[in-house]
Amino acid sequence: MLLLAASSLSFDGFENNNFQCVFNDAGRLGYERIEFNCWYAESLTPGRIREMRRRCEGTGLQPVALHVSAFGGSTSEQLSWNTAHKLRAIEAAVELGCRRVVASGMHIEDRDGERTDTNALLDDLLRELYNLAPYAEEADVLLCLENHCSNVLAGQQAYHYLFDRIDSDHVGICLDGGHLEAAGESIGEFIEAFAPRINHLHLKENGQFGRKSFCRFGCGGTDNDAMIREMIRRGYSGYMSVELSPEIGESGDFIPFTDEDRRKPHIMFSRYESI
Numbered sequence: 001m002l003l004l005a006a007s008s009l010s011f012d013g014f015e016n017n018n019f020q021c022v023f024n025d026a027g028r029l030g031y032e033r034i035e036f037n038c039w040y041a042e043s044l045t046p047g048r049i050r051e052m053r054r055r056c057e058g059t060g061l062q063p064v065a066l067h068v069s070a071f072g073g074s075t076s077e078q079l080s081w082n083t084a085h086k087l088r089a090i091e092a093a094v095e096l097g098c099r100r101v102v103a104s105g106m107h108i109e110d111r112d113g114e115r116t117d118t119n120a121l122l123d124d125l126l127r128e129l130y131n132l133a134p135y136a137e138e139a140d141v142l143l144c145l146e147n148h149c150s151n152v153l154a155g156q157q158a159y160h161y162l163f164d165r166i167d168s169d170h171v172g173i174c175l176d177g178g179h180l181e182a183a184g185e186s187i188g189e190f191i192e193a194f195a196p197r198i199n200h201l202h203l204k205e206n207g208q209f210g211r212k213s214f215c216r217f218g219c220g221g222t223d224n225d226a227m228i229r230e231m232i233r234r235g236y237s238g239y240m241s242v243e244l245s246p247e248i249g250e251s252g253d254f255i256p257f258t259d260e261d262r263r264k265p266h267i268m269f270s271r272y273e274s275i
Contacts, residue, residue, distance in 0.1 A: 001237050001273070002228065002231075002232065002236070002237070002238065002239075002240055002272050002273055002275065003033060003064075003238070003239050003240070003273055004031070004033065004239075004240055004241075004242070004266065004269055004270050004272070004273055005031070005033035005034060005035050005064045005065070005239045005240070005241040005242070006022075006026055006031040006033070006034060006035070006241065006242045006262075006265075006266075007034075007035045007036075007037055007067065007202075007241050007242065007243045007244075008022040008034060008035065008036050008037045009037045009067075009243055009244070009245065009246070010022075010242055010243060010244035010245075010257075010262060011025055011026060011262065012037075013246040014039075014246060016039075016040045016042070018042075018048075019036065019052070019055075022034060022036075022061075023055050023059055023061070025259070025262070026059075026061060027059055027060060027061060029259060029262050029263045029266065030263065030266045030270070031061075031242075031266060032060070032061065032062055033061070033062045033063075033064045033239065034056075034061050034062070034063055034064065035063075035064055035065040035066075035067055035100075035102065035239070035241045036052065036063060036065070036066055036067065036096075037067045038066050038067065038068050038089070038092075039067075039068065039069050043068075044066075044068070044085075044088050044089060044092045046092075046095070049092045049095045049096050050095070052096060053095070053096050053097060056096075056097075063096045063097055063098040064098050064100060064239050064241070065093075065098055065100035065101070065102050065144070065200065065239065065241065066089055066092060066093050066096065066098065066100070066101050066102070067102040067103065067146075068085070068086070068089045068101060068102070068103050069085070069103060070082075070103055070104050070105055070106050070107075070151075071086065071103050071104070071105050071106075071125045071128055071129070071145065072105050072106040072121055072124045072125040072128060072152065073106070073124055073128070074106075074120075074121070074124060079124060079127060079128055082128060083128050083131050083132065086101065086103070086128065086132050086143075087132065087135060089101045089103075090132070090135060090136055090139050090141045091139070093139075093141050094139050094141060099140060099141050099142060100141065100142045100144055100199070100200055100239070101136075101141055101142070101143055101144065102144040102146055102174050102200060103143075103144075103145070103146065104145070104146040104147070104148040104151055104153050105121065105122075105125055105145070105148070105151055105152035105153040105158070106121055106124075106125075106151070106152050107150065107151055107152070108121065108150065108151060108152050108154075118152055118158070119161065121152040122152060122158060122161050122162060125152065125153075125162070126162060126165055126166060129143070129162075129166055129168075129171055130166065132171075133166065133168040133170060133171055136168070136170040136171070137168060137169075137170045140170075141170065142170055142171075142172060142199050142200070143170060143171045143172070144172060144173065144174035144199055144200040145159075145162070145171070145172070145173055145174060146173075146174035146176055146179070146200075146202065147159075147173070147174070147175065147176055147179050147180055147183070147190075148176070148179050149179050149180075149182040149183035149212050150183075150212070154179075154183045154185075155180065155183050155184075155185040155190070156185060156189070156190055156193055156194075159173060159193075159194055159197070160193070163194075163197060172197045172198060172199035172200070173194055173197045173198045173199065173200075174198075174199070174200040174201070174202055175187075175190065175191070175194075175198045175200070175201055175202065175227070175231075176201075176202035176204055176243070177201075177202070177203070177204060177206075177222050177223075177224055177227045178202070178203075178204030178205055178206040178214060178220075178222050178243070178245075179202075179204065179206075179212075181206045181209050181210075181221070181222050182206045182210070182211060182212040182213065182214070183210075184209065184210035187222075187223070187226070187227050187230075188226070188230065191227070191230050191231065191234070195231070195234045195236070198231065198236065199238060200238060200239060200241070201227070201228070201231065201236075201238070201239065201240040201241065202240075202241050202243050203224045203227075203228075203240055203241065203242050203243060203265060203269060204222065204224075204243040204244075204245060205217050205218070205219065205220040205221075205222045205224065206220050206221065206222045207219065207220040207221065207251060208220075208221070209221060212247075212250065213250075213251045214245045214247045214248050214250070214251065215248050215251060215253065216244070216248065216253070216257075216261055216264075217244070217261070217264050217265045217268060218264060218268075224268075224269065225268075225269075228240060228269065228272050229272075232272065232275055240269060240272070242265040242266070242269070244257060244261060244262060244265065
């Protein structure tokens with residue numbers, strides 16, 4: 001069964017405002033399930049997670065995933081910090097009552113703007129996953145590695161490298177169709193290669209194939225419907241999370257999102273819940 005969710009990003013953007021908008025507006029616009037974007041120092045503290053759980057219970061919203069900052073790190077110290085961060089994210093997911101931790105990988109440019117060796121970054125990510133996977137299995141929390149354009153996890157080549165080297169039923173892929181098309185890769189071909197590994201879906205719309213050009217739903221070329229139907233055909237059961245990205249500003253669209261912008265993907269995709 002597929003269940004529709006919305007990311008808190010779709011309501012609160014990149015603001016560190018304690019999820020004010022998602023709690024105020026998500027239920028009113030028809031969303032029952034939320035993927036919380038927890039990118040800030042306060043986001044995963046025990047007190048904040050307890051507060052989020054109380055607010056979810058009070059509003060009737062169901063938490064389905066924690067979306068946290070990237071896997072990996074290029075030094076032992078960074079990997080130590082990041083591994084501890086992801087261990088806490090797994091704990092926090094259990095405390096909140098959800099069973100997914102979503103994150104992507106590191107950018108493929110270093111601080112000087114020069115490209116870093118991709119396989120070296122993937123090896124760092126693998127080292128972290130080797131340490132995380134046993135605890136994820138013990139806690140029964142899925143790790144969902146999201147593809148991002150201009151990122152070490154941009155497309156098929158990176159995931160082939162990873163899954164040739166790690167085998168855990170608690171480590172899988174969060175497929176983001178908008179990001180995949182921004183990276184110039186086919187959603188259908190990606191699903192053909194990795195369908196059994198896909199354990200979470202992000203619904204995002206990109207304007208121009210091969211270029212990051214995120215846009216409002218219905219204004220681009222990403223066929224999220226085809227992606228959903230193909231995953232249904234292959235037996236996918238899980239969540240599909242709407243991401244209405246404030247990064248549309250990078251394409252020159254600076255008009256604030258409206259209720260209609262947020263309601264539209266619910267209308268477009270909620271019908272798949274009954275299939």
